[in-house]
Amino acid sequence: MLILDNFDKSAVTVDNVIFGFDDEDLKVLLIKRGESPFEGSWALPGYFVKGDEDLDKAAKRVLAELTGLENVYLEQVETFGKTNRHPAGRVITVAYYSLIKISDFKITPNSIANRAVWKSTSFAQDLAFDHDEIFKACFNRLKRKVRSKPIGFELLPPKFTLTKLQQLYEAILEVQLDKRNFRKKILSMDLLHYLDEREEKVAHRPAKLYKFDENKYQEFLSKGMVFDISESKSKGAKKKLKF
Amino acid sequence: MLILDNFDKSAVTVDNVIFGFDDEDLKVLLIKRGESPFEGSWALPGYFVKGDEDLDKAAKRVLAELTGLENVYLEQVETFGKTNRHPAGRVITVAYYSLIKISDFKITPNSIANRAVWKSTSFAQDLAFDHDEIFKACFNRLKRKVRSKPIGFELLPPKFTLTKLQQLYEAILEVQLDKRNFRKKILSMDLLHYLDEREEKVAHRPAKLYKFDENKYQEFLSKGMVFDISESKSKGAKKKLKF
DNA sequence: TCAAAAGTGTTCTTATTACACCCATGG
DNA sequence: CCATGGGTGTAATAAGAACACTTTTGA
Numbered sequence: 001m002l003i004l005d006n007f008d009k010s011a012v013t014v015d016n017v018i019f020g021f022d023d024e025d026l027k028v029l030l031i032k033r034g035e036s037p038f039e040g041s042w043a044l045p046g047y048f049v050k051g052d053e054d055l056d057k058a059a060k061r062v063l064a065e066l067t068g069l070e071n072v073y074l075e076q077v078e079t080f081g082k083t084n085r086h087p088a089g090r091v092i093t094v095a096y097y098s099l100i101k102i103s104d105f106k107i108t109p110n111s112i113a114n115r116a117v118w119k120s121t122s123f124a125q126d127l128a129f130d131h132d133e134i135f136k137a138c139f140n141r142l143k144r145k146v147r148s149k150p151i152g153f154e155l156l157p158p159k160f161t162l163t164k165l166q167q168l169y170e171a172i173l174e175v176q177l178d179k180r181n182f183r184k185k186i187l188s189m190d191l192l193h194y195l196d197e198r199e200e201k202v203a204h205r206p207a208k209l210y211k212f213d214e215n216k217y218q219e220f221l222s223k224g225m226v227f228d229i230s231e232s233k234s235k236g237a238k239k240k241l242k243f
Numbered sequence: 244m245l246i247l248d249n250f251d252k253s254a255v256t257v258d259n260v261i262f263g264f265d266d267e268d269l270k271v272l273l274i275k276r277g278e279s280p281f282e283g284s285w286a287l288p289g290y291f292v293k294g295d296e297d298l299d300k301a302a303k304r305v306l307a308e309l310t311g312l313e314n315v316y317l318e319q320v321e322t323f324g325k326t327n328r329h330p331a332g333r334v335i336t337v338a339y340y341s342l343i344k345i346s347d348f349k350i351t352p353n354s355i356a357n358r359a360v361w362k363s364t365s366f367a368q369d370l371a372f373d374h375d376e377i378f379k380a381c382f383n384r385l386k387r388k389v390r391s392k393p394i395g396f397e398l399l400p401p402k403f404t405l406t407k408l409q410q411l412y413e414a415i416l417e418v419q420l421d422k423r424n425f426r427k428k429i430l431s432m433d434l435l436h437y438l439d440e441r442e443e444k445v446a447h448r449p450a451k452l453y454k455f456d457e458n459k460y461q462e463f464l465s466k467g468m469v470f471d472i473s474e475s476k477s478k479g480a481k482k483k484l485k486f
Numbered sequence: 487t488c489a490a491a492a493g494t495g496t497t498c499t500t501a502t503t504a505c506a507c508c509c510a511t512g513g
Numbered sequence: 514c515c516a517t518g519g520g521t522g523t524a525a526t527a528a529g530a531a532c533a534c535t536t537t538t539g540a
Binding site: 178180181185199201202203204205206230 | 528529530531532536537538539540
């Protein structure tokens with residue numbers, strides 16, 4: 001039987017890219033480092049994995065400790081294992097991203113989150129360690145995934161307007177979308193339930209409120225249909241996403 | 244400054260899902276385990292990562308030792324970190340898949356590959372450890388990736404016929420494709436260079452030989468075009484891929 | 487009555503699908 | 514001359530893209 005002591009071992013961490021969406025702006029949760037190395041830099045929240053702890057459990061635990069939230073969308077993205085990525089020695093890190101409703105997020109007293117701040121994704125740069133690379137990998141994964149699975153709703157409050165939904169997609173995909181085509185496509189999938197409620201106290205025509213209907217989505221899938229907010233395939237070199 | 248000794252450490256391996264394509268059949272390289280645990284079972288070839296070795300380098304090294312091949316398409320897929328996945332203790336494994344031309348593959352004398360065998364992907368099951376899960380994750384990744392990037396060509400010899408290319412896609416995607424529509428789509432992308440050569444000594448009309456043209460692909464990309472062998476979006480519940 | 491965002495259809499263009507016969511070669 | 518796989522086009526349908534005005538509300 002194999003003896004593991006014969007082989008090199010490494011410290012292992014999980015790093016979390018926690019996305020939130022706050023009225024028109026996609027945000028990521030960052031912490032300001034209070035200690036060396038990279039003291040004063042912004043960094044992704046992460047922590048060490050325990051020896052008797054499954055990786056996925058570690059990611060959930062760290063996320064819960066940071067945000068106070070459980071039952072949150074969480075997905076492993078990539079593992080970063082350059083020998084020199086951490087100045088203190090070899091640390092392999094497994095990156096996860098998660099999607100949370102900012103309104104549910106509470107800064108828990110004991111947690112690292114005391115120093116945590118929501119930053120717009122467009123300002124998430126010059127992070128500590130190789131966190132720029134990790135952030136980019138997770139953001140790219142989110143961009144891809146949000147087009148083929150209805151995970152975007154994880155970022156919205158239970159009741160939302162179609163405009164908020166469109167703004168969310170525009171923020172994630174970093175493109176402009178056509179309002180009529182977007183609505184036509186989303187509504188044609190028949191995944192939303194109109195709540196027979198509207199916005200209140202807005203200085204314009206109040207928008208209808210919808211919720212995402214998990215049952216309808218299961219039906220949708222069982223018909224062999226595929227959620228798809230598709231990328232433009234136009235020959236015309238545009239980086240624009242069209243509907 | 245952080246002291247890593249305060250945290251638990253884990254042994255780390257890379258496991259490789261090495262795909263090859265051998266006339267009509269997608270294959271994966273497996274080894275028969277000669278030692279406990281799982282003695283006699285088929286397993287994915289993998290090995291321990293050294294303490295001073297980047298993860299990606301480790302994957303390349305292990306692949307080269309196994310196949311004698313370098314400069315091969317290699318992609319990290321997922322990290323498996325359940326505490327009980329290895330009977331000898333905690334071993335976190337990072338799964339990679341690679342695509343090689345079977346014809347280039349030589350069993351190198353010193354290597355684990357002495358016990359390596361190409362198995363049809365449809366028979367890759369009941370593997371040791373959690374290798375079924377790892378294989379499935381890598382196969383799924385390949386399925387997705389091959390639709391959006393021209394990596395399929397990595398599996399073919401430098402000169403190939405359109406029928407071989409189609410068979411490759413059918414083997415990976417596990418669907419039947421329409422010959423005329425497939426050819427129309429592939430040729431319309433203008434990524435193949437016709438070599439003005441044909442098959443020889445075949446008992447039927449000899450097929451034209453093509454090669455994949457990397458320069459044409461770069462042009463293609465710079466026009467903003469997207470390689471896409473797309474999935475059917477038909478409402479009709481079909482699992483069939485259509486053209 | 488003004489400003490602000492909600493809501494709504496049609497036409498044009500492009501991509502996808504389905505489908506069947508003749509061709510070139512070796513045995 | 515037969516068996517085998519190579520090679521080819523068109524018509525119907527479906528999806529995507531472009532685009533502008535009217536409605537409802539609060540201030």
